[in-house]
């Protein structure tokens with residue numbers, strides 16, 4: 042345990058919060074976002090879709106169950122920084138191997154604790170997403186603001202290339218019933234696990250893969266992964282997905298994969314006032330009429346206006362809090378995508394059936 046060191050959180054609009062340093066002593070910048078999940082902080086912090094974001098956890102105690110090597114969604118922490126109310130230096134869980142503070146230091150992540158996170162979240166909820174800086178080495182507001190002004194806006198930022206694989210790799214056995222080509226934009230490990238558990242041999246391809254390389258693998262289906270950043274800043278990947286759709290193979294897309302699919306078909310995406318990040322987001326499946334409680338993490342969304350004007354794409358799921366587009370499919374084709382996280386790690390398993398739907402599409406396609 043360390044002596045508490047002062048730290049500052051400064052938002053782009055000049056709002057300042059004082060607290061204490063947690064994790065590495067240093068400075069970090071990014072877009073500020075909040076997650077309302079009450080558990081699963083290690084999975085969240087290692088989710089590649091959070092790359093470039095300073096994350097506020099609304100649950101008031103973070104760190105109290107330490108960290109565990111298996112509870113990661115990628116190799117290492119991906120959030121740009123952490124904001125909490127109470128940061129626990131000690132942890133109580135027999136399976137824990139280290140404290141969150143030690144893990145953040147090893148992973149070189151800067152955080153700030155003892156912030157009034159309720160006031161902070163109310164502020165960003167009304168003002169909308171904006172950039173922020175956390176520092177435990179610079180406390181001078183002018184200097185912090187100068188640094189903050191150099192941080193690019195999330196809108197227009199391509200971030201997948203910082204977190205997605207550069208080399209292909211395989212998961213599962215080649216003897217498996219289905220072969221899935223996964224295009225990696227920043228994949229969460231649990232997506233691959235959910236496929237492997239259902240009898241899939243998965244080859245994870247870098248996002249620079251060509252359509253010929255994908256075809257050469259002879260897959261039964263293509264999975265488009267989640268990932269960070271603005272989907273509209275990825276013209277090559279949008280083009281690749283257009284080619285995948287023309288190939289007429291089963292496709293399943295999650296989050297960024299869903300947004301890139303939408304853009305490839307001429308729909309548009311927009312930046313949300315505030316994203317959806319948490320474990321209890323209500324979704325309605327418009328095909329079955331059933332609701333599901335879902336895990337979410339996104340700051341962009343497919344627009345209703347573009348969808349209404351498109352005759353080949355059908356709305357399949359809506360978000361019940363704000364009616365935003367949560368799932369779509371290509372009419373008459375085995376192609377569907379969702380804005381939320383059926384692999385939900387952490388989170389409820391209500392939406393796991395989407396993996397089964399993908400499997401059943403591949404079964405039909407094979408025969």
Ligand SMILES: NC(=O)CC[C@H](N)C(=O)O
Pocket residue numbers: 090266267268269270271272295296297298338339340341342
């Ligand atoms: N989880 C994701 O794939 C996020 C997608 C995209 N980066 C967004 O914020 O909307």
